[in-house]
Amino acid sequence: MKLVLFLAAAGLLAQDDLPARLDVVARAATAMLDGDVCRSIQTPRSAKFLLETDPRDPWKASDNFDVNDDAFIATKKTLMRLARLCPEACDVNLWMPVPASPPRIQILIRNVHEMSQFWTWGDLHQDVPAEMKRVLATGERVTVRRRPGMISVLTPVYDSLGEIAGLAEVVSQTTPDLRENVK
Amino acid sequence: MYHNRLWRAVALVSVCACQGADLSALPEHARPDPFGAIVAADKVPGAAPWREIHLETARGGYVSCHLVVKLPGGDYQVQIAPFPAASGIQVELYREWFHYVPSAQGYYPDALIPAPTPYRSRIPEPDNRIAKQVAQPFWLDFWTPAATPPGSYETSATLRAEGKTISLLIKLQVLRTVIPAEDAVAVDHNSYGTSWLATQYPELVSRVGADFYSSAAFYELIHAYHRVFYEHRGVFHQLGYGHAGKVGPEFAPRLEGSGASKHVAGWTQYDRHYRPLLDGSAFAGTHRGARPIPFVYLPINPEWPASFVNWGEPGYEREFINVVGEMERHFRAAGWTSTRFEMFFNHKKRYKGFPWDGDEVRFSRDDAYFREYARLLRAAVPADSPVKFVFRADVSWTMERQFKELAGLVNFWVCGGGEFGWYDYAPKLLKDRGDIVWIYGGTPPVTEASSQVTVDVIRPWIWGIDGFVHWQTTDAGEDPWFHFAGGAEALVYPGGRFGIDAPIPSVRLKIQRNAVQDVDLLNALAAHRDIRRLQAEAVRRFNDTGLSEWRTPRPPMADRNPEDVSNADYEDAMPKNPKFTHLDAAAWQRVRGYVLEQLREAK
Numbered sequence: 018m019k020l021v022l023f024l025a026a027a028g029l030l031a032q033d034d035l036p037a038r039l040d041v042v043a044r045a046a047t048a049m050l051d052g053d054v055c056r057s058i059q060t061p062r063s064a065k066f067l068l069e070t071d072p073r074d075p076w077k078a079s080d081n082f083d084v085n086d087d088a089f090i091a092t093k094k095t096l097m098r099l100a101r102l103c104p105e106a107c108d109v110n111l112w113m114p115v116p117a118s119p120p121r122i123q124i125l126i127r128n129v130h131e132m133s134q135f136w137t138w139g140d141l142h143q144d145v146p147a148e149m150k151r152v153l154a155t156g157e158r159v160t161v162r163r164r165p166g167m168i169s170v171l172t173p174v175y176d177s178l179g180e181i182a183g184l185a186e187v188v189s190q191t192t193p194d195l196r197e198n199v200k
Numbered sequence: 201m202y203h204n205r206l207w208r209a210v211a212l213v214s215v216c217a218c219q220g221a222d223l224s225a226l227p228e229h230a231r232p233d234p235f236g237a238i239v240a241a242d243k244v245p246g247a248a249p250w251r252e253i254h255l256e257t258a259r260g261g262y263v264s265c266h267l268v269v270k271l272p273g274g275d276y277q278v279q280i281a282p283f284p285a286a287s288g289i290q291v292e293l294y295r296e297w298f299h300y301v302p303s304a305q306g307y308y309p310d311a312l313i314p315a316p317t318p319y320r321s322r323i324p325e326p327d328n329r330i331a332k333q334v335a336q337p338f339w340l341d342f343w344t345p346a347a348t349p350p351g352s353y354e355t356s357a358t359l360r361a362e363g364k365t366i367s368l369l370i371k372l373q374v375l376r377t378v379i380p381a382e383d384a385v386a387v388d389h390n391s392y393g394t395s396w397l398a399t400q401y402p403e404l405v406s407r408v409g410a411d412f413y414s415s416a417a418f419y420e421l422i423h424a425y426h427r428v429f430y431e432h433r434g435v436f437h438q439l440g441y442g443h444a445g446k447v448g449p450e451f452a453p454r455l456e457g458s459g460a461s462k463h464v465a466g467w468t469q470y471d472r473h474y475r476p477l478l479d480g481s482a483f484a485g486t487h488r489g490a491r492p493i494p495f496v497y498l499p500i501n502p503e504w505p506a507s508f509v510n511w512g513e514p515g516y517e518r519e520f521i522n523v524v525g526e527m528e529r530h531f532r533a534a535g536w537t538s539t540r541f542e543m544f545f546n547h548k549k550r551y552k553g554f555p556w557d558g559d560e561v562r563f564s565r566d567d568a569y570f571r572e573y574a575r576l577l578r579a580a581v582p583a584d585s586p587v588k589f590v591f592r593a594d595v596s597w598t599m600e601r602q603f604k605e606l607a608g609l610v611n612f613w614v615c616g617g618g619e620f621g622w623y624d625y626a627p628k629l630l631k632d633r634g635d636i637v638w639i640y641g642g643t644p645p646v647t648e649a650s651s652q653v654t655v656d657v658i659r660p661w662i663w664g665i666d667g668f669v670h671w672q673t674t675d676a677g678e679d680p681w682f683h684f685a686g687g688a689e690a691l692v693y694p695g696g697r698f699g700i701d702a703p704i705p706s707v708r709l710k711i712q713r714n715a716v717q718d719v720d721l722l723n724a725l726a727a728h729r730d731i732r733r734l735q736a737e738a739v740r741r742f743n744d745t746g747l748s749e750w751r752t753p754r755p756p757m758a759d760r761n762p763e764d765v766s767n768a769d770y771e772d773a774m775p776k777n778p779k780f781t782h783l784d785a786a787a788w789q790r791v792r793g794y795v796l797e798q799l800r801e802a803k
Contacts, residue, residue: 073768080597080767082550083563089555090511097509127444127552129503141550196413199393199441199448 035105035189036160036168042102043158043172043187046109049095050174052182055113058088058125067142068117079141084125093126096185100128107189108132111174114153114183115142122149125183131198132188134163138198152184166191222270223278223359223366224249225340228711229650229785232268232337234298234307234330241308241649242785253340253357253370256796260346261379261717263372264710266296267338267357271323276361278338279318280370283355288348289372291355292341293317296707297693298328299684301647308646310706311680311693312339329682339707342372343487350376377724377799383716384723385660386494386667388435388638389691391674393448397421400674400694404701413450417701419472422450423482424702425674426493428692431486432705432713433720435495435667439546444553445503452499453530455523459515462505464526478536492538498589500524500543500573502554517576524580528587537586540636542612543577544592545569560616562597562762567605574609594640597762603629612636614669617659618774622754627664638667645686646708651787653708654715655780658742658791661719662735662750674703715788718795725798734798741790743779 059067059082066081074080096109108128112135115121123142124133135146148159152171161169169188176182226232230247231239238247249268257263269278283289294312301308307330315338324333340357357368398405398412401421405412412418422438429436440451450473456465476482480490502508505523510516531541545558556566574591581589591609595602596616600623603613613630617639620626630637639660644652656668676690677683681697691712692703722734732747739745755773757765 071766071768073771074766076767079548079550080562081763084549084555086555086565093555094509094511097507124552129445129508131442131444131446131553139551194395196393196395196448198444199395199446199451200439 035191036170038104039107039168039170039187039189040158040160042099042107042109043170043185045102046096046099046185046187047158047172047174049099050092050111050185052174052176052180054088055092055111055125055174055183056176058084058092058111058113060085067115067123068121082141089126093128096126096128099185099187103187103189105189106130106193107187110136110186110188112149112184112186114145117142120145122146130190130193132167132190133186134161134167134169134188135186138200149184153181156181220272221276221359221361221364221366222268223357223368224251224268224270225253225357225368226250226266226268226337227786227789228264228266228707228714229787229789230266231309231650231707231785232266232296232335233309234324234328234333234335236270236335239308240306241647244784244786251368253368254373255342255371256373256375257342257344258375258377258379258717258721258799259344259348259350260381261344262710262714263342263344264714265340267293267340267368269323269336269338269359269361270334271336271361272334273323274361275320275322276359277318277320279358279360280340281355281358283353283372287353287374288345289353289374290343291317292343293319294339294341294705295319295321295325296337296339297681298330298333299646299680299687300330300682301684301686303686304647308684309337310646310687310708312705312707312710313695313698314700314704339710341710344372344374345487346378348374350374375799377721377802379717380720380724381488382720383433384720385657385665385716386435386638387433387657387712387716388437388495388667388669389429389673390437390439390669390671391425392439392672393442394418394422394438394450396674401696401701403696414469419450419476421701422473423476425692426477426482427486428703428705428709429673430483430491430493431488432709433488433716434709434713435493437495437497437669439497439544440499441501441504441546442553443547443551445501445508445547447499447501447504451497452504453523453527455505458507458519459510460518460522462519462522464523464530467530475534478531478534478539492536494538495540495542498527498541498543501545501547501558502569508554517579520576521580524577528581528585528589531587532585537588540588540590540612542590542592543573544594545573546594559594560596561593561602564598564601564605564762567598567602570602570606571609574606590636592636597765599623600626600758601762607633610635612638614638614640617641617656617668618752618770619758620663621750621752622758622773624751624754631664636667637665638669639663639665640669640671643670643673643688643691644708645688646684647686649783649785649787650707650711651783651785651789653712654742654788654791655783657712657715657719658738659750661723662739662747711788715791718788718792721795721799725802728802737794738791741794742787743783745777745779749777749779 063083099109111126121142122145159171174183295315296309297311298307359366441447453464454466480492484490506516506519590612592612593610594614672689673691691709695704
């Protein structure tokens with residue numbers, strides 16, 4: 018019985034410790050990611066189409082979605098290296114605001130575990146969740162537990178002027194789903 | 201397979217068609233509804249129930265029809281007597297499930313539930329729960345082995361209800377011709393990952409428990425999907441990775457290390473998944489016999505086996521070559537040399553995993569990535585390898601450019617069916633250089649004429665290419681049984697509802713299979729006849745078209761920059777020929793009539 022209690026406590030401790038460990042990665046993400054480069058990932062042409070709607074072409078925005086390879090690849094590699102700092106499998110996703118009224122936000126780079134607490138599969142852009150609004154407004158790091166077993170730390174990404182350009186989502190899962198989003 | 205002069209309605213003395221119990225039959229294209237009529241999409245002038253079943257078939261194949269029990273209500277038993285044992289002919293009976301389609305406000309039969317004979321139940325069928333149901337159809341499949349002696353065979357179907365016994369004569373004329381074992385066109389059925397299996401088989405998961413994904417039941421279920429499509433003269437594909445490169449563990453060998461040390465650390469799950477498919481043993485006991493699957497996706501994507509973190513650096517190439525080289529050696533050692541292993545990139549940049557489109561390239565600069573992967577594959581696989589690695593690309597917006605730019609690199613093209621029709625020179629161009637060419641598209645929902653599913657069987661054949669892909673075929677929706685969206689992404693259904701830990705087929709799948717058999721026969725006839733004349737007559741009978749009508753003249757938009765073209769432009773450029781948009785349900789029956797005439801002539 019004592020052993021069971023010990024193991025249970027150890028499990029809880031490990032789970033409780035996860036946000037702190039993800040927070041370390043989040044701090045590094047804020048330090049390492051270049052907001053100016055992140056802003057240049059989506060091509061101007063693609064950004065122009067992003068909010069366009071056409072009743073005869075519902076895929077207009079997604080068919081025209083495009084990125085600058087160099088900026089995308091450099092940033093993705095940084096995100097992937099940051100994820101290596103996580104003690105468990107984790108992803109570091111890049112989210113960038115979309116100028117719109119009301120404001121929107123888009124996930125701009127995802128990673129290999131295909132985890133996120135915020136992305137609705139397939140959405141090109143979406144409403145800005147309250148937690149992300151807080152990060153973008155205040156620069157605070159915010160820990161989020163929306164989905165059972167999933168923990169995210171949202172952290173700001175700054176540009177060379179010191180303004181918040183976007184945010185990174187450092188996300189992990191206590192029990193990884195090896196097949197989710199394999200589609 | 202072949203209905204010969206099927207419209208004869210011969211009343212049997214013992215049948216009472218108008219009052220009380222009744223037993224009749226309908227040709228495969230005339231799908232019954234629950235109220236004693238034919239579904240609206242399949243109504244054709246002159247259709248009448250058969251009072252005898254007269255079918256004609258080549259050997260080594262199936263022939264089918266609907267058997268319809270009509271009853272105002274109450275218990276019944278239906279039974280099919282076996283054919284003489286020496287004939288080897290087997291009868292397979294399926295109860296047809298009526299799906300309620302809210303958008304059409306009506307019922308359509310599609311899922312086929314294997315039924316024992318005799319089958320006992322009542323009308324209304326308790327589990328289908330249709331008020332005022334008076335008709336229950338059954339799909340009848342007759343399998344005739346290649347060894348069955350040609351000749352005429354008889355048996356009967358019997359209905360017992362309301363204290364009466366009603367019999368229906370079944371006559372099967374077996375022709376000398378044997379349907380070729382190899383299909384003239386590959387009809388492929390695509391799917392994605394395996395997470396949907398747990399969703400669609402909750403009863404099985406509950407029984408197996410938390411270890412479902414490592415259980416024998418899981419792998420058996422995957423193999424059952426391959427079997428159902430194989431037995432219906434089709435191919436099954438399961439893509440094993442996501443748009444950001446996540447690979448399902450059963451789709452790839454386990455890897456360890458990084459950079460120069462990256463290597464395969466274990467084949468256990470991969471081999472449990474693929475060995476029975478690649479050596480053919482998964483198909484033992486099927487009518488078509490044990491044969492390796494002809495095609496399979498590799499797990500290769502921009503994140504596997506080489507990590508994208510090293511993209512453009514020596515480590516990426518080393519990881520790729522190390523692992524793909526090991527795969528080649530593993531496949532070669534196992535003797536898996538007849539299957540085509542496909543390096544295929546499905547990701548799209550809109551899903552934010554990678555900076556280029558692997559699927560349906562729209563921006564031509566993305567072709568550079570294809571060149572690099574072609575180089576890597578060549579570096580990884582020995583030139584004299586007996587293992588068939590192919591580089592597959594699914595193309596649409598820029599296919600014409602890619603045919604030129606990626607010539608000799610990509611050798612397996614899966615092309616958007618609409619656009620491919622603009623390029624009448626393309627089949628010869630690609631086939632002359634030895635490429636495999638398929639087209640892709642959707643699946644006709646149940647609300648369309650039953651013959652619609654045969655369009656994409658005959659089209660590849662008359663275009664001189666190799667196959668057609670239904671891009672999704674295993675997603676019947678959240679409630680296919682009582683609130684059905686129509687089945688545009690499904691040709692099979694999960695059998696769990698009926699106590700079957702496997703997929704069950706559909707009416708559309710069987711109509712498609714029978715059409716594949718017919719095309720196989722027509723193609724075989726072309727060994728001694730002018731194939732263009734065979735094709736011309738087939739399409740004339742199908743929908744009163746000429747071969748030229750199956751292609752679209754190259755529209756002016758084909759010469760525009762693909763990046764400036766929209767889906768609306770495509771829509772405007774596509775033909776609106778009513779011969780295709782208003783296909784009648786009997787279209788394929790007329791082709792079958794032509795096939796039969798040719799077979800009799802050949803005899």
